[in-house]
Amino acid sequence: MxxxxxxxxxxxxxxxxxxxxxxxxxxxxxDVGRGLPAETLRRLLRRAGVDLAAGREDALTELRHLLAEHLARRRAEILTACDEVVAGVAAPAAADLPDGLLAALDGSPHPVSTWADAAGVTTEDATLATVRLLAATTD
Incomplete structure (x- = not known):
């Protein structure tokens, strides 16, 4: 047989x-699922912040395209990466950022996650606000 x-x-x-x-x-x-590894995501956020600070407005568009398929399924991982890249960042004096995010920077261990969950902000908007914050604090 x-x-x-x-x-x-x-x-x-x-x-x-x-x-x-x-x-x-x-x-x-x-099972790590589909999506970007955490370190890669943190590097992308930091690089987009530097590019935006340097005046490359298309950095946000590039980031949107890259994250498009990951935003809904990987919200927790993306918000965690956002929290990690803004750890220790002080609120900039003059920036066009949401007040809730700026307030969360003053003591929350997870400022982006706290703000996004409390305000009902989408993952994409939280990611883009993180990049804008990084750009505003880049010298």
Whole structure:
């Protein structure tokens, strides 16, 4: 008798796992989902802030295109990255930023998340406000 369908599928899965470096019989790798890794997202936010500060208005458009597919499904990760890049940033004296975000900078450990959740701000708007804040504080 030949091997069953189930046995063939299991063997195929073992070969895939072996190629991916998953130890035999070990737990499957964590599902990180689709989207940008956190470090890449933080770098993109910082770079967009520097570009915007340098007068490149198209930096926001480029960022929107890049994040378009990630915004809805990855809200928590994106807001966490926003919080991390503004950690330790003082509110700029004169900036065209939402008052709620500026107020959250004065003591909240998660200023962007706190402001976005309290004000019902979309992920895209919170991301763009973060980039504007970074641009306003770039020397």
């Amino acid at each position: 030949g091997t069953s369908n189930r046995e063939r599928r299991a063997a195929k899965q073992r070969r895939r796992d072996e190629r991916r470096g998953v130890p035999a019989g070990g737990p499957p790798p964590p």
